[in-house]
Amino acid sequence: xxxxxxxxxxxxxxxxxxxxxxxxxxxxxxxxxxxxxxxxxxxxxxxxxxxxxxxxxxxxxxxxxxxxxxxxxxxxxxxxxxxxxxxxxxxxxxxxxxxxxxxxxxxxxxxxxxxxxxxxxxxxxxxxxxxxxxxxxxxxxxxxxxxxxxxxxxxxxxxxxxxxxxxxxxxxxxxxxxxxxxxxxxxxxxxxxxxxxxxxxxxxxxxxxxxxxxxxxxxxxxxxxxxxxxxxxxxxxxxxxxxxxxxxxxxxxxxxxxxxxxxxxxxxxxxxxxxxxxxxxxxxxxxxxxxxxxxxxxxxxxxxxxxxxxxxxxxxxxxxxxxxxxxxxxxxxxxxxxxxxxxxxxxxxxxxxxxxxxxxxxxxxxxxxxxxxxxxxxxxxxxxxxxxxxxxxxxxxxxxxxxxxxxxxxxxxxxxxxxxxxxxxxxxxxxxxxxxxxxxxxxxxxxxxxxxxxxxxxxxxxxxxxxxxxxxxxxxxxxxxxxxxxxxxxxxxxxxxxxxxxxxxxxxxxxxxxxxxxxxxxxxxxxxxxxxxxxxxxxxxxxxxxxxxxxxxxxxxxxxxxxxxxxxxxx
Ligand code: ARG
Numbered sequence: 182x183x184x185x186x187x188x189x190x191x192x193x194x195x196x197x198x199x200x201x202x203x204x205x206x207x208x209x210x211x212x213x214x215x216x217x218x219x220x221x222x223x224x225x226x227x228x229x230x231x232x233x234x235x236x237x238x239x240x241x242x243x244x245x246x247x248x249x250x251x252x253x254x255x256x257x258x259x260x261x262x263x264x265x266x267x268x269x270x271x272x273x274x275x276x277x278x279x280x281x282x283x284x285x286x287x288x289x290x291x292x293x294x295x296x297x298x299x300x301x302x303x304x305x306x307x308x309x310x311x312x313x314x315x316x317x318x319x320x321x322x323x324x325x326x327x328x329x330x331x332x333x334x335x336x337x338x339x340x341x342x343x344x345x346x347x348x349x350x351x352x353x354x355x356x357x358x359x360x361x362x363x364x365x366x367x368x369x370x371x372x373x374x375x376x377x378x379x380x381x382x383x384x385x386x387x388x389x390x391x392x393x394x395x396x397x398x399x400x401x402x403x404x405x406x407x408x409x410x411x412x413x414x415x416x417x418x419x420x421x422x423x424x425x426x427x428x429x430x431x432x433x434x435x436x437x438x439x440x441x442x443x444x445x446x447x448x449x450x451x452x453x454x455x456x457x458x459x460x461x462x463x464x465x466x467x468x469x470x471x472x473x474x475x476x477x478x479x480x481x482x483x484x485x486x487x488x489x490x491x492x493x494x495x496x497x498x499x500x501x502x503x504x505x506x507x508x509x510x511x512x513x514x515x516x517x518x519x520x521x522x523x524x525x526x527x528x529x530x531x532x533x534x535x536x537x538x539x540x541x542x543x544x545x546x547x548x549x550x551x552x553x554x555x556x557x558x559x560x561x562x563x564x565x566x567x568x569x570x571x572x573x574x575x576x577x578x579x580x581x582x583x584x585x586x587x588x589x590x591x592x593x594x595x596x597x598x599x600x601x602x603x604x605x606x607x608x609x610x611x612x613x614x615x616x617x618x619x620x621x622x623x624x625x626x627x628x629x630x631x632x633x634x635x636x637x638x639x640x641x642x643x644x645x646x647x648x649x650x651x652x653x654x655x656x657x658x659x660x661x662x663x664x665x666x667x668x669x670x671x672x673x674x675x676x677x678x679x680x681x682x683x684x685x686x687x688x689x690x691x692x693x694x695x696x697x698x699x700x701x702x703x704x705x706x707x708x709x710x711x712x713x714x715x716x717x718x719x720x721x722x723x724x725x726x727x728x729x730x731x732x733x734x735x736x737x738x739x740x741x742x743x744x745x746x747x748x749x750x751x752x
Contacts, residue, residue: 182282182287182288184288184289184290184680185223185271185279186212187292189212189225190210190212192253192255193210193212193225193227193246193250194206196249196250197210197227200245200246200249201235204231204235206231209227209231210227211225211226211230212224212225212269213225213681214674214678214681215268218667218671220262220266220268221258221259221260221268221269222269222270222271222674222677223268223269223271224266224267224268224269225267225269226265226266227242227246227267228246228265228267229243229264229265229266239264239265240264240265242265243261243265243266243267244261246259246267247259247260247261247267250267254272254274255272256269256270256271257271257272257273271674273664276662276664276670276677277663277664277673278661279677280662280673280676280732281660281662281728283676283677283679283732283735285679285736285738286739288680290684291334293333293334293684295334295335295336295510296510297336297507297509298338298507298508299330299336299337299338299510300337300338300503300507300509300511300512300513301323301326301327301330301338301340301513301515302323302340302342302512302513302515303319303320303322303323303324303327303339303340303341303514304316304319304323304324304341304424305319305342305344306343306344308343308416308420309371309416309420310374310420311371311372311565312565314548315516315517315547316565317548318545318548318617319515319545320431320433321431321433321608321609321745322515322543322608322609322613322692323339323513323515324431324745325609325695325743325745326687326690326692327339328742328745329683329687329692329743330687332743333683333687338437339434339435339436340435340436340439341437341438342439342440342441342499343421343438343440343441343442344440344441345417345440345441346440346441346445347441348395348399348489349378350399350402350409351396351398351399351400351402352395353377353378353412353416354395354402354409354412355381355394356377356380356381357374357377359377360377360380361373361377369423370419370420370422370423371419371420371423374419374420381395396487417440417442421438426566427565427566427569430566430569431569431601431605432601432745432747433745439499439502441492443499444498444499445495447502448490448494448498450498451483451497451498452468452484452490452494454534455468455470455483455497455530455534456468458534460530461483464480465486466486467482467483467484467485467486468482468483468484469481469482470483470530472529476525476529478525478526479522479526481527481530492523493523493526493527493530496523496524496527497527497531497536500531500538500540501534501536504536509539510539511538511540512540512541513540513690514540514541515543516542516545517544517546517547518544518545518546518547520542520544521542524540525542528540528542543613545613545614546613546614546615546616546617547616547617548608548616548617549616549619550619551619551620568604569600569601569604571621572601572603572604572625573597573600573601574596574600575621576597576599576600576633577592577593577596577600579627580592580595580596580599580752583627584752587751587752594749595749595752598636598747598749599625599632599636602632602633602636602741602746602747603624603625603631603633604624605632605744605745605746606635606746607619607620607623607632609693609696609744609745610630610693610696610697610700612693613691613692613693630697632741633752634700635703635737636741636746636748637752638703638706638707638737639734639737639748639749640748640749640751640752641710642730642731642734642737643734643750643751645715645730646727646730646731646734648716649715649716649723649727652716654716654720654723654724654727656731657728660721662728662729662732663722663725665713666709668705668709668713669709669713669725669726671705671708672706672708672709672729672733673729676702676732676736678698679698679702679736679739682694682695682697682698682740683695683740686743692744695740695743695744698740699736699740703737706733709729710730713726
């Protein structure tokens with residue numbers, strides 16, 4: 182299905198060819214939605230951006246263009262506004278048919294250059310540690326970006342770049358042998374591994390020989406010692422099992438779990454290349470890359486004095502691996518904004534190495550808890566499972582209050598979806614780089630820009646459609662969408678805006694643009710719903726409004742799905 186913008190742009194192309202033969206209009210043919218219905222449904226600034234090159238007055242040009250648009254049947258009225266905008270009012274017939282056949286999964290995005298693989302690197306917790314808030318945000322935002330790019334027809338690979346290598350493993354191996362509590366470990370592996378890690382740190386002050394022991398165990402691990410490798414593998418597996426539960430619960434999945442250890446074999450080669458090419462140098466026995474002053478970047482250590490490789494080294498090896506194994510369209514890294522410099526360093530160094538595939542760091546800000554809950558834990562480590570349980574528990578209470586008649590098991594199911602949806606949506610609906618304040622009451626409210634509000638709007642449409650069916654009024658394929666009232670028309674126009682909202686969200690790596698769109702759509706729907714009867718109307722209007730509602734519900738469902746939020750048929 183062709184996007185309205187594209188239909189209007191191809192009409193504009195015909196008009197421009199006719200009016201200004203030979204004119205090079207590349208990059209200038211552009212139609213976009215308007216912000217306000219009084220300026221039409223869509224508009225173009227073609228006259229303004231081309232007048233100079235044509236030596237013409239933009240308003241005069243706009244008049245010529247407007248006069249030609251009306252012939253098409255797509256546009257009913259075209260008006261010139263301001264310094265040379267052409268405001269386009271879609272014809273009711275075209276709009277009604279477009280919305281009727283809008284199949285949210287079948288938009289034609291072939292005009293986007295989508296060649297190659299989009300790699301999304303997200304979530305990426307550190308083994309033997311609980312995920313912290315940053316990982317929660319990375320998981321939710323990365324998953325949404327993945328879904329959005331897939332929707333646009335890109336080939337997308339979701340990679341979990343686990344922190345599964347590094348000095349902590351020497352300490353864990355020592356701690357495991359000395360202080361592990363088996364029963365606790367079986368109950369909560371990561372909890373117990375964290376405990377022995379803390380125990381290690383606590384004891385080394387008084388027993389400095391522990392540090393030396395850990396170094397030796399780490400060395401053995403790096404040299405491939407069987408027993409230590411087995412233990413390391415066990416820590417990884419145990420952690421992945423726990424993360425897996427959270428991922429399943431959050432409906433998040435990955436294509437690959439290539440952690441830092443996966444690239445270990447490549448790291449010596451990276452160091453050699455950097456030294457050979459003169460990109461890195463030896464400084465106090467370490468291998469370091471220095472940057473030009475103008476780049477405002479701290480030096481990046483590639484290999485420490487003791488021979489250990491660092492985080493940046495594994496990221497360079499990882500880029501090299503991806504370049505060899507994929508046809509990269511771009512690599513998208515989703516982490517909190519404390520890693521901005523890290524990625525600038527890595528991108529800069531990789532370019533100097535000739536690894537110049539497009540890479541984007543998508544940073545996000547911090548998440549804070551309004552009521553102090555969960556924020557008291559040291560280092561802002563939260564138990565994600567506890568967070569989700571709390572969300573579901575609170576959602577259960579809200580459902581109980583709103584719809585006490587729902588069967589008990591359905592209440593549980595709805596509460597799980599609303600609770601988890603609310604947590605995700607609270608994150609995704611905010612500007613990614615701002616600090617997100619996590620406020621239970623706000624995010625679980627049925628009013629405002631929240632998951633429950635959108636999910637409820639969806640469920641309400643579904644229940645209306647069921648009610649119509651019960652009355653023998655099934656949706657009809659041969660019904661037309663009519664515009665008796667301005668509210669219906671405004672709603673229909675919003676339905677047409679969905680695909681471009683998704684494109685914008687992809688371009689800016691900002692899922693909140695989809696959330697904004699959906700919120701606006703739902704508000705528009707609720708104005709329609711509150712003002713205009715549906716089931717009480719005579720058939721023609723009843724089927725029209727039913728169909729319009731159905732199409733709105735599809736957009737809500739698809740849009741929420743792009744944010745990883747599931748819908749329910751009633752709540
Ligand atoms: N494990 C890292 C952390 O927890 C995030 C990894 C992000 N991905 C990457 N390729 N560096 O901070």
